[in-house]
Amino acid sequence: MFWxxxxxxxxxxxxxxxxxxxxxxxxxxGVGAVITMVTLGNxxxxxxxxxxxxxxxxxxxIRPGKRLGPGRDEAGSPNFKAADADAIVxxxxxxxAVAPVASKSVTVVYTAKNxxxxxxxxxxxxxxxxxxxxxxxxxxxxxxxRAGKAVCVIGATVRKELFGEQMPVGDQLRIxxxxxxxxxxxxxxxxxxxxxxxxxxxxxxxxxxxxxxTGTQDVNTLMVSVQDGANTDRIMADLRLLMRERRxxxxxxxxxxxILDTRQIAxxxxxxxxxxxxxxxxxxAVSLLVGGIGIMNIMLVSVTERTREIGIRLAIGxxxxxxxxxxxxxxxxxxxxxxxxxxxxxxxxSVGLAALMQVPYVFDPSINLLxxxxxxxxxxxFGYFPARRAAQLDPIEAxxxx
Numbered sequence: 001m002f003w004x005x006x007x008x009x010x011x012x013x014x015x016x017x018x019x020x021x022x023x024x025x026x027x028x029x030g031v032g033a034v035i036t037m038v039t040l041g042n043x044x045x046x047x048x049x050x051x052x053x054x055x056x057x058x059x060x061x062i063r064p065g066k067r068l069g070p071g072r073d074e075a076g077s078p079n080f081k082a083a084d085a086d087a088i089v090x091x092x093x094x095x096x097a098v099a100p101v102a103s104k105s106v107t108v109v110y111t112a113k114n115x116x117x118x119x120x121x122x123x124x125x126x127x128x129x130x131x132x133x134x135x136x137x138x139x140x141x142x143x144x145x146r147a148g149k150a151v152c153v154i155g156a157t158v159r160k161e162l163f164g165e166q167m168p169v170g171d172q173l174r175i176x177x178x179x180x181x182x183x184x185x186x187x188x189x190x191x192x193x194x195x196x197x198x199x200x201x202x203x204x205x206x207x208x209x210x211x212x213x214t215g216t217q218d219v220n221t222l223m224v225s226v227q228d229g230a231n232t233d234r235i236m237a238d239l240r241l242l243m244r245e246r247r248x249x250x251x252x253x254x255x256x257x258x259i260l261d262t263r264q265i266a267x268x269x270x271x272x273x274x275x276x277x278x279x280x281x282x283x284x285a286v287s288l289l290v291g292g293i294g295i296m297n298i299m300l301v302s303v304t305e306r307t308r309e310i311g312i313r314l315a316i317g318x319x320x321x322x323x324x325x326x327x328x329x330x331x332x333x334x335x336x337x338x339x340x341x342x343x344x345x346x347x348x349x350s351v352g353l354a355a356l357m358q359v360p361y362v363f364d365p366s367i368n369l370l371x372x373x374x375x376x377x378x379x380x381x382f383g384y385f386p387a388r389r390a391a392q393l394d395p396i397e398a399x400x401x402x
Contacts, residue, residue: 023298024338026291027378031342031371032349033284038367039350041277043359058096058226059129059262060236062243077256079218082206084246085125088222092238094230097125100206101221104213108202109174110162117158119175119202121209122223127153129223137169137184140205148207153184155199173202178212180204232261281367285374291338292378299331299386324391331383332376339375343368 064077085100102121107114120126124139137153144151152173159168172179180202189198210217224239226232236259243257346368354361 019298020334023295024291024334024341026287026294027335027338027375028291028342028345030284030286030288030291031339031375032346033287034281034371035343035346035367036349036353037280037284038277039346039362039364040353040357040359041273041280042362042364043350043354043357045273045277046362047359058228058230058232060224060226060232060239061260061262062222062224062239063258063260064220064256065258078247079220080222080257081217082219084219084243085123085222087242087246088224088239091242092235094227094235096225096227097128098225099123099125099129099223100219101126101223102206102209102214102219103221104209106175106213108158108162110171113162115158115161117200117202119152119204119209119213121204121206121213123206125225126203126223129225132189133187135185135187136167137182139184145205145207148205148211150178150180150204150208150212151183152180152202152204153186154182154203155186155201156188157197157199158202159185175202176213180208232263236261288374288378291375292335292382295331295334295379296382296386299327299383300389302327302330302386320391324387327387327391328380328383331387332379335379335383336372336376339372342375343372346371 062080064079080100082100085098088098089095099122104119104121105116106119107116108119123145126132127134127139134153135156139153140149140151143149152175154168154173162168162173163171168182168185170182172181174180186199186201186203191197206219224235226235239259240255243259244255247256249255351361
């Protein structure tokens with residue numbers, strides 16, 4: 001009985017291919033939209049996570065002022081000193097590295113080319129805290145850092161703008177009134193979450209920057225890399241107490257510095273993208289309901305058109321449940337076919353749009369399976385009423401129908 005109902009349903013679909021295609025179009029669009037939106041949203045979430053991770057592993061950033069980011073009230077707050085980083089290393093455990101960081105925007109020159117960039121002064125710990133890897137050359141030696149030697153490690157953007165495809169290691173850049181030897185080339189990181197080019201940088205020993213460019217002993221950032229599995233909240237509390245002690249802040253006074261865990265940024269940004277993904281997916285899912293209504297409408301028309309055929313089947317002994325099953329299978333087959341086509345088109349669209357948006361393509365089997373099952377359920381729900389109406393036709397009245 002079941003297989004004969006399946007054959008009858010498939011024959012009915014094949015007899016009206018164009019109408020069947022138009023019927024499933026709403027399901028195709030709905031399934032395709034849901035999967036595409038969710039897939040791109042997952043890709044954007046992963047891209048944000050990767051960009052945050054590129055800033056540094058388990059990174060805690062300490063800056064002067066009460067707030068970080070736009071509107072940061074750094075003015076009037078004293079900067080840090082390199083000794084603050086040494087104190088953190090000596091007094092707080094479960095850390096990978098601590099890097100004091102100072103920076104200066106300058107124009108660098110190589111032969112006839114010049115480029116405006118940011119010079120970062122720090123120690124070798126900077127490369128650990130920032131997850132930097134070398135593409136060529138080496139890092140600073142202890143002797144170069146203590147003596148403030150004019151050596152530097154450059155980013156991929158600086159290499160491209162000044163050296164082109166030429167290997168820069170061993171050459172010298174002109175920075176203001178002194179020459180700086182390039183001893184290393186950093187691997188590319190690309191843009192940060194704020195849209196800044198992380199590769200547009202030159203890193204030199206902190207003492208070199210302080211003596212030759214800034215003329216002060218100030219450090220405007222302390223970057224602290226926490227060991228995996230360590231209690232970051234406890235470490236941040238210890239850092240706050242240590243900084244208050246070193247900056248001689250009274251018990252009744254507010255902090256004049258800010259401590260930020262990059263995990264907080266990651267959680268906030270990925271949380272936002274996930275909410276937007278769910279919202280877009282929910283909006284797209286509405287079109288599935290529209291597609292279901294379209295299936296019900298066409299099935300009702302089909303029942304009206306085939307009233308005489310249904311009457312003949314009932315008159316020669318077909319049971320009501322057999323007629324019900326036939327029309328229900330027809331509706332489910334249309335919805336399931338729409339789901340399969342929608343999944344195929346969504347996969348192609350997701351791959352293409354992910355490349356266009358420069359986010360990773362993240363295949364999510366759960367949303368694909370859920371969309372297919374939901375489309376089949378739409379066929380059951382919206383196909384039941386027309387099928388029930390067909391099964392309850394009076395054979396005598398149906399045979400009289402023209």
